[in-house]
Amino acid sequence: MAETAIAGLGMTELGKVYGRSPRRLAAQAVRAAAADAGLALTDLDGLIVAPGMSGSPGIELARTLGLRDLRLLTSMNTFGASAGAMVAHAASMIAAGSASAVACVFADAPLRPERSAGAAYGRDAREWHGLDGLRAALGFRSVNVYYALAARRHMLRYGTTSEQLGAIAVSTRAWAAGNPRAQLRDPISLRDHQESRWVVEPLRLLDCCLVSNGGVAVIVTGAERARDLARPPVHIWGWGQGHPGHRLERGSAFGLTTGAAISGPAAMKMAGVTPGDITVCQLYDCYTYTVLVSLEDYGFCAKGEGGPFAASGALGPGGALPTNTGGGQLSAYYLWGMTPLSEAVIQARGDGGDRQAPRNDLILVSGNGGILDHHSTLIVGPHPKGRP
Amino acid sequence: METFGVVRRDGRSDPFFDGAARDRLVIRHCPPCDHWYAPDAGGCPECGAEELEWAEASGRAVLVSWAVAHPRGGEPAPLALVELAEGPWMYGRLHGVTSPREGLPLRARFVHPDEGESHPLFEEDREDRGL
Ligand SMILES: [Zn+2]
Numbered sequence: 001m002a003e004t005a006i007a008g009l010g011m012t013e014l015g016k017v018y019g020r021s022p023r024r025l026a027a028q029a030v031r032a033a034a035a036d037a038g039l040a041l042t043d044l045d046g047l048i049v050a051p052g053m054s055g056s057p058g059i060e061l062a063r064t065l066g067l068r069d070l071r072l073l074t075s076m077n078t079f080g081a082s083a084g085a086m087v088a089h090a091a092s093m094i095a096a097g098s099a100s101a102v103a104c105v106f107a108d109a110p111l112r113p114e115r116s117a118g119a120a121y122g123r124d125a126r127e128w129h130g131l132d133g134l135r136a137a138l139g140f141r142s143v144n145v146y147y148a149l150a151a152r153r154h155m156l157r158y159g160t161t162s163e164q165l166g167a168i169a170v171s172t173r174a175w176a177a178g179n180p181r182a183q184l185r186d187p188i189s190l191r192d193h194q195e196s197r198w199v200v201e202p203l204r205l206l207d208c209c210l211v212s213n214g215g216v217a218v219i220v221t222g223a224e225r226a227r228d229l230a231r232p233p234v235h236i237w238g239w240g241q242g243h244p245g246h247r248l249e250r251g252s253a254f255g256l257t258t259g260a261a262i263s264g265p266a267a268m269k270m271a272g273v274t275p276g277d278i279t280v281c282q283l284y285d286c287y288t289y290t291v292l293v294s295l296e297d298y299g300f301c302a303k304g305e306g307g308p309f310a311a312s313g314a315l316g317p318g319g320a321l322p323t324n325t326g327g328g329q330l331s332a333y334y335l336w337g338m339t340p341l342s343e344a345v346i347q348a349r350g351d352g353g354d355r356q357a358p359r360n361d362l363i364l365v366s367g368n369g370g371i372l373d374h375h376s377t378l379i380v381g382p383h384p385k386g387r388p
Numbered sequence: 389m390e391t392f393g394v395v396r397r398d399g400r401s402d403p404f405f406d407g408a409a410r411d412r413l414v415i416r417h418c419p420p421c422d423h424w425y426a427p428d429a430g431g432c433p434e435c436g437a438e439e440l441e442w443a444e445a446s447g448r449a450v451l452v453s454w455a456v457a458h459p460r461g462g463e464p465a466p467l468a469l470v471e472l473a474e475g476p477w478m479y480g481r482l483h484g485v486t487s488p489r490e491g492l493p494l495r496a497r498f499v500h501p502d503e504g505e506s507h508p509l510f511e512e513d514r515e516d517r518g519l
Contacts, residue, residue: 118460127504130398131428134507137393138481139457139465148455149469156453156490200467201456247433248426248469248477255453 003385004091005226005233007101008037008219009345014333015183017213018113025107025215026057027064033103033217038230041065044219046072046099048090050082052108052336053121057215061105072099079369080284081241081259082106083337084376088239090220100221106338107215117211118142143286144208146371148200150255151289155202157256157304160292162202164307166193168288169206169330171316176327178317178355183210184331207288209329216338218345223384234348237273237362237379240266244373258290259375260297260366267377271362272386275299278379279359280347281321282340284368285328291315294366295323298377322357337367337376348382392481394504401427403442408506413496415476417443424474447496448473449510454488470494470510483509 010032012025020028026049034041044067049057059073067073072093078085083106090102110120122142128134139145154160170190176182188206196205226233242262246254268274275298285291292306300321301309315323326332326343333339344365347357360382367376397405404427407414416425418432418440431438449470457465466482482488483497495513500506 125393127394127396129396131401131404133393133398134395134505135479137395138479138507138509139459139467140479141457141459145455145457145467148457149453149467152453152455198456198458198464200458201464203455250471250475250477252477254469254477 002095003223004094004220004236005223006087006218006236006345006380007221007226007229007231007233008033008039009342010034010036010217011181011342012107012215014181014214014335015212016111017109018111020109020213022052022055022107022109022215023057023061023064025109025213026061026105026217029107029215029217030061030065030103030105033219036231037219039101039219041067044101044103045070046090046093046102048072048086048102048104049075050086050106051075051077052106053110054108057105057107072102078241078367078374078376080286080336081367081369081374081376083341084239084365084367084378085241087218087220087236087341087378088241088376091236091239094220094222100225102220103217104220105215105217106336108335109213111211111213120211143371144200144203147287147289148203150372151287152202153255154289154293158307160307162204163190163194164311165207165288165292166190167311168285168291168315169193171313171319172285172324172328172330174316175325175355176331178353179326179332182327182332183212184327203287203289209286210331210334212333212335214333214335216335216342218341232349232382234345234380234382235384237381237385238267238269238271239379240264240270240377242266242375246373255372256293258293258297258368258372260294260377263375263377264298267379271379273362273379277362278321278364279361280325280357280363281323282325282344282347282363283323283366284337284340285324285330286368288330290368290372291323293372294368298364317355325352325355325357340365340367341378344378344380348380350382392499392501394501395507396504405505405507407444408498408508409500411498413445413447413508414442415445415472415474415478416440424472424476426476426478429476446473448513449478449494449496451488451490451492451494452477454482468510480508480510483511485512
């Protein structure tokens with residue numbers, strides 16, 4: 001199969017960016033990504049968009065950008081796994097000869113100046129309707145609750161502690177200090193984590209990601225072509241998806257395992273690598289717990305050992321497995337799967353500045369959607385596939 | 389007892405609320421394969437049946453996982469994932485559970501608010517049912 005690469009990365013301002021629709025943010029990100037690659041918009045023959053909380057850029061984005069005679073135009077939604085799924089689809093289409101330069105874009109604008117970050121992803125009403133409404137009336141007002149129930153299961157089963165989750169918050173913030181784009185850069189201690197308020201016990205405020213507005217796009221091309229473009233190619237070694245479909249009934253593994261247990265081995269098999277070959281991780285970190293359980297499912301530690309592994313210091317600056325080197329969704333910006341993907345591109349290019357990981361040879365990128373229901377994995381790096 | 393938001397019917401789950409009004413937990417059941425589901429299930433992935441019947445469950449459950457929501461400016465809400473005796477898991481709210489633990493025996497009890505629909509909560513089941 002023809003090899004592929006990420007040739008361009010475009011990012012808008014991120015965070016409290018108001019007054020721009022997802023489509024406008026997406027257009028800005030695609031333009032920036034094409035320029036980064038040294039391509040004109042007219043060089044693009046494919047566009048894939050993914051929706052966020054506040055609607056989709058829509059395939060109408062092609063018209064906004066004035067793209068003509070596209071050979072690939074579609075919207076893809078796998079929730080937080082969409083970024084990885086978009087890149088995999090673009091790479092497959094390019095490998096099949098159906099497209100040659102594909103922009104993949106995600107943009108979202110859930111934050112509004114007049115309301116809190118929590119309100120952007122929460123629910124509130126005076127009256128509720130039906131079973132869904134009953135659940136909300138009882139207190140299930142946001143996705144935080146479901147992740148809290150998942151994290152509790154892991155604590156009950158494996159003895160995982162809030163302090164171990166805190167270690168992930170602390171190491172992620174330590175990385176954010178080196179990222180000028182990060183929304184939160186002041187270092188935090190484990191004590192700060194332990195003293196942060198409960199959002200939904202056992203998750204504290206510092207276990208939960210940010211809410212951000214913005215857009216990120218990448219350009220995928222064939223690896224050969226990428227070599228002739230403006231920036232060093234970020235080679236795509238492998239990809240996978242995993243959707244375990246846990247049923248909520250007796251014996252369910254809900255909360256204890258994720259789709260990474262499926263997508264990880266698939267991506268690593270395609271790449272011809274094992275967990276020991278991965279030198280940097282960019283893991284979807286909507287919550288600290290998501291990182292902990294993903295590390296286990298990828299095989300970086302044994303099932304149930306995610307807590308001690310995180311607490312060992314392996315994930316932070318100077319650790320054995322630098323993880324979420326840009327500050328992730330917890331401390332940098334929350335643009336769903338584009339948060340880990342964008343940082344992977346930056347690290348693979350060696351553009352990390354103060355936060356550059358010392359060994360960037362093979363970077364694993366995860367996407368996670370639903371309540372650990374949907375997972376995507378990409379493995380990328382600066383070297384052509386097969387030559388680490 | 390705490391008060392909750394007002395809950396109205398939406399025409400898709402009336403038997404559940406009718407049951408709650410009579411202090412009964414009514415959930416979904418698939419007659420062909422005798423598999424039980426939570427009240428919001430839409431079909432049977434076991435045998436492919438598209439229609440599930442509404443059927444009365446025992447109301448007994450055990451605690452699977454729990455979480456306490458701390459809304460700003462509101463009272464903490466003890467929330468749970470419970471395993472009904474019939475097998476399905478259900479999201480619910482705990483009442484008066486002071487020492488939650490995995491496997492804690494629970495039973496449904498019902499709230500009948502002045503306004504809006506009746507609904508279940510889960511409280512500790514202290515009755516010795518033998519084995
Ligand atoms: Zn059935």
